[in-house]
Amino acid sequence: MSPKSILKQYWGFDAFRPLQEEIIQSVLDGKDSLALLPTGGGKSICFQVPALCMEGICLVVSPLIALMKDQVQNLDKRGIPAAAIFSGMSHRQIDIIFENACNGQYKFLYLSPERLKTPMALERIKRMKVCLLAVDEAHCISQWGYDFRPPYLQIASLRPLIPRTPILALTATATSEVLTDIQEKLAFKAKNVFRQSFLRKNLSYSVLYEDRKRDKLLDILQRVPGTGIVYVRSRGETKEVAHFLQQHRISADYYHAGLLPEERNARQDAWLAGKVRIIVCTNAFGMGIDKPDVRIVVHLQLPDTLEGYFQEAGRGGRDGQKSYATLLYTPSDGANLRYQLQAAFPPMEKIRQVYQALGSYTQLAIGAGLGESFDFELAHFCQTYKLEQPATHSALRVLELEGWIAMSEAAAAPARVVIKASREGIYDYQLRNKAADTVIKTLLRAYPGMQSDFVDISESLIAKYANLPKEAVVKVLQAAHRDEILVYEPKSEKPQLTFLRERVAAENLTIDLEAFQLRKKRAEERLDQAIRFAEDRLCRSQQLLNYFGEPESPACGICDVCTGRHKPVGTGEHFTAYEKKIKDLLKHEALTLDEILQAFAPKRHELVTQVLNYLLSEGKLTANEQGKIS
Secondary structure, three states, X not given: OOHHHHHHHHHOOOOOOOOHHHHHHHHHOOOOEEEEOOOOOOHHHHHHHHHHHOOOEEEEEOOOHHHHHHHHHHHHHOOOOEEEEXXXXXXXXXXXXXXXXXXXXXXXXXXXXXXXXXXXXXXXXXXXXXXXXXXXXXXXXXXXXXXXXXXXXXXXXXXXXXXXXXXXEEEOOOOHHHHHHHHHHOOOOOOOEEEOOOOOOOEEEEEEEOOOHHHHHHHHHXXXXXXXXXXXXXXXXXXXXXXXXXXXXXXXXXXXXXXXXHHXXXXXXXXXXXXXXXXXXXXXXXXXXXXXXXXXEEEOOOOOOHHHHHHHHXXXXXXXXXXXXXXXXXXXXXXXXXXXXXXXXXXXXXXXXXXXXXXXXXXXXXXXXOOOEEEOOHHHHHHHOOOOHHHHHXXXXXXXXXXXXXXXXXXXXXXXXXXXXXXXXXXXXXHXXXXXXXXXXXXXXXXXXXXXOOEEOOHHHHHHHHOOOHHHHHHHHHHHHHOOXXXXXXXXXXXXXXXXXXXXXXXXXXXXXXXHHHHHHHHHHXXXXXXXXXXXXXXXXXXXXXXXXXXXXXXXXXXXXXXXXOOOOOOOHHHHHHHHHHHXXXXXXXXXXXXXXXXXXXXXXXXXXXXXXXXXXXXXXXXXXXXXXX
16 A cells, blocks of 8 residues: 555545655665654654555654553554553563564564663564664664663664664654764664754744743733643642642643553543643653644743753644743743752762662662562652652662663553463363353453453453452452463553663672763753753744754744844843842842842833843852852
8 A cells, every 4th residue: 555545544634744755755765764853743654654555563662651552552543453562561471572573463563772682672573574663762862862861772783683674763853963873873874864844933932031930820821812731840830830720710730740640641631622721740741742722831940951842842833823832931040950950960979879779679689680670669769768859860860871770651551461371271270260260251251362462451340240349350360370371460550660780789880981971061061052042132943943953044023032022131221220239239148039129110020130140141140059149
């Protein structure tokens, strides 16, 4: 079938989005290809359609469990067989999925990058007829990028196993430097980039200098109608801000990764269906979500990279209608981000302390643990060993980047069952066990296909059909698992931590200090760029486009700078007068922004804030992590 007929049959669309058809043809021609498509550009179609045009299986590498599961479910709904393997699955479950992939039972197999270097993966991939290797979030392969993940470097080692298979790398945010690095790290046979402009003509970017952010947020949402997203930095703040909006009669709810999966799904679905107008969230929200009619995206804090900001702001106006992306900024925001960045690169003693505690927490012996996964709750871990949560999270992130561990996000995995015994073995087991007889008969009737592959099940539904208590069904399944009649994987909702190397004594733990310092330097550079975006009086769209390699772009005409919302400061009588008064106020003590503004008339607050911001950016004033300016 042709790509267009496949698009029509499975997705119901008559035409491709810009660049999709050219990318698909490049893949069908057997060329290594790199697709840079902004958020909402339809990246998944670019590998799903050509794979359906070819014989064999498409391997998809993705770092996000929730996104993998979502895509597998969507493919299954369209009648396209797919499966996913990620950290935290049992050895038996992984073995069965790999074997089914070798036997041609799936068209798509999603893999987390950590799984690629396991002996089981390498041996099975040799036996598969792989038609395409798709690498999602491809910027993760580059140390120059904003979200480097060392396991991505293993992807190129697959190429000798599948020498005639093309690679399609996909990303929504990458600088020119990162695009070059992606192609080198994936061993492209020839450079081949398909790049869609980052220009969003319908999206107005604004940076508003506001000290009373929640009041300004309320004002914005009362003036701009339609669906919206409000991004904040902490989980606690999502609840506080949503409650604040509800008190002012704005339909709002909150979302973060710490909620139970059922809660997250229900809140996301209510927002997608238009039952809730505003979702207040951390950056855990939005990945893979395609809601075209988002009219307003507000950031209450500046993200620490322009890649992150562009991706989140870009969730507004995907339908092409006028939309707004607004950042609320104060002079202390930049100082706070710089403080947090330093904390994200902890000293070696702290990293070793956390690694030692991990060994105790998981009860792993020295020399053990390779490939083993454990339920892992950060809050409980820190409480158990009296560790500070932010510093511990930073140390775990370093251990992950150095390839010692892998951490998965919390993702609800339903209970799963596959029959292991032969028909005769099952029949004999049923004869000897009346309780098992009822449950197994119900299983086989309700869930066909479980004799060849894992099937998602509901213990509650089985209990209802079998007229048994749920606890009794669980006991039967557990017993049948022990007796090797079937493999039963109970439902899991907890985040997982996987050891990628054997455990060593803490004093023998090593990291690549040169790479560590390089990552820190790059993080500082990206943070400086983000702060400059907020503080410079230049067209916001031009700044973003220039950062992403489009230096000749025209002024947008619709951002706060272009419309005169914020005029340049740094000269004139007002500036000189405000600068003198601010310095007089700060002669004897450091003050917060609010304390400084109290010395000026309310109608002057916006201009005073701009002057403060200019003085901070020039180094004439400084702000500490508590937000006090001196």
